[in-house]
Amino acid sequence: MLFDEARNDGRQREHGSWSFERGHLTNGHLLLHFEISPPSHGLPVKSGPAVLFAGMEAFGGSGDVGMSEPMAALASTVIPACDDSDCRLSADIDLPTSEIADAIARLEKRGDLMWVSVNLTLVRTFGAGQWLQVLPLQPAGDGVLSARAGQLGAMEAVDGTLFPFGLFPADQATSIPKGGGWMFTMAFDYGNTVERLREQADDPSTAVQTVDAAISVGIKPTCEHAAHLTLHDDAGDRAFDAEAFGKPLVEGVARLPIGVRWHLTLQDGGGIDFDQGRQGWGVRIGEIEAAGSPIEVVANFDCAVPSGSLEPVGAAVVTDAPPTGEDGLGTTAPSISDATPRDSGSLAPSSNPTSASDGSAALLVGLVVVMFGGLVLLLFVRRPRSRA
Numbered sequence: 001m002l003f004d005e006a007r008n009d010g011r012q013r014e015h016g017s018w019s020f021e022r023g024h025l026t027n028g029h030l031l032l033h034f035e036i037s038p039p040s041h042g043l044p045v046k047s048g049p050a051v052l053f054a055g056m057e058a059f060g061g062s063g064d065v066g067m068s069e070p071m072a073a074l075a076s077t078v079i080p081a082c083d084d085s086d087c088r089l090s091a092d093i094d095l096p097t098s099e100i101a102d103a104i105a106r107l108e109k110r111g112d113l114m115w116v117s118v119n120l121t122l123v124r125t126f127g128a129g130q131w132l133q134v135l136p137l138q139p140a141g142d143g144v145l146s147a148r149a150g151q152l153g154a155m156e157a158v159d160g161t162l163f164p165f166g167l168f169p170a171d172q173a174t175s176i177p178k179g180g181g182w183m184f185t186m187a188f189d190y191g192n193t194v195e196r197l198r199e200q201a202d203d204p205s206t207a208v209q210t211v212d213a214a215i216s217v218g219i220k221p222t223c224e225h226a227a228h229l230t231l232h233d234d235a236g237d238r239a240f241d242a243e244a245f246g247k248p249l250v251e252g253v254a255r256l257p258i259g260v261r262w263h264l265t266l267q268d269g270g271g272i273d274f275d276q277g278r279q280g281w282g283v284r285i286g287e288i289e290a291a292g293s294p295i296e297v298v299a300n301f302d303c304a305v306p307s308g309s310l311e312p313v314g315a316a317v318v319t320d321a322p323p324t325g326e327d328g329l330g331t332t333a334p335s336i337s338d339a340t341p342r343d344s345g346s347l348a349p350s351s352n353p354t355s356a357s358d359g360s361a362a363l364l365v366g367l368v369v370v371m372f373g374g375l376v377l378l379l380f381v382r383r384p385r386s387r388a
Helices: 100-108 190-200
Strands: 016-026 029-037 047-062 065-079 089-096 112-126 131-136 148-151 158-162 210-219 228-232 238-243 249-257 261-267 282-289 295-302 307-311 361-364 375-378
Touching: 029 047, 029 112, 047 089, 047 100, 047 190, 065 089, 065 100, 065 190, 089 112, 100 112, 112 190, 131 190, 210 228, 210 238, 210 261, 238 249, 261 295, 261 307, 282 295, 282 307
Parallel strands: 112 361, 210 295, 361 375
Antiparallel strands: 016 029, 016 158, 029 089, 047 065, 047 112, 112 131, 148 375, 210 249, 228 238, 228 261, 261 282, 295 307
């Protein structure tokens, strides 16, 4: 991946897909074409423009230690809004190659070159920019070895997957610090960049009606294994997210689309899919539905039991909590689908690394290839960072 939203979260359900269709090198530029079918979501919002970001890094290692040299060039392309009933996106990326030689030289002062990668992340907008969805492009199968695209002079089609991360309010987008996201050479505020590009594009979407929700959640006794509190729907879209580690009280505000049923989940930091096979800890309570006027969401969690309860306050429609989950994992809502691994595989390098000394260099873009010499294109994407 190029970058991820620091608080990205979602439920295990049907993944999206992407495919690298064609590419070539011309006049110092790497030109790549992608087709993308993003995962669905659960909010009553219409899609706006999307932005596909791409960047490059040289990757290698010394012994068992992996290392990379990021490049400053960051490409982006705006993709028109799609048909929400069957969303399919087409994107062309143009990356300058002028930094590749220097990046390889810097890396080879510390270790052996294995490949150069092009890493990608898609950011979708919804509801006139009210909501975002951040989708890193990931390999489809056995880690990087499943993402091979042949040689630079004869690129081959390859495909991958998109984990169904949920939508979240655009004003909650987390800026990427220098050196963050694995490969940024400078700080990057992707949220403001996406909004600027959206405003310059044709956006057919409109803002959805929301109501204010005042949130007050008590956690007694406090617990060391409860790291995050999230207000989310069945599809994993979130309206509120806060750190809960060691806190007896979490308070905040959110704006909730009318007619959507929300749950409060207190979990260990690994994600709201704690009950879908990842062997995590969590407690999920109630259903909350905004009916058209401001509401107060008042809840209490007991980490020792574990359990939780909602108080029926304001205009919220509150239902009883679902039954307690198995193996002491707490109160859970019904699973949306069978569990599937969130990670896409290991980052084990090819067993045949290349180096500049024999004129070999690997180029990656979301896939990897076993290298036999020559310049190789790799369409590789790193696994998502766990929320430890």
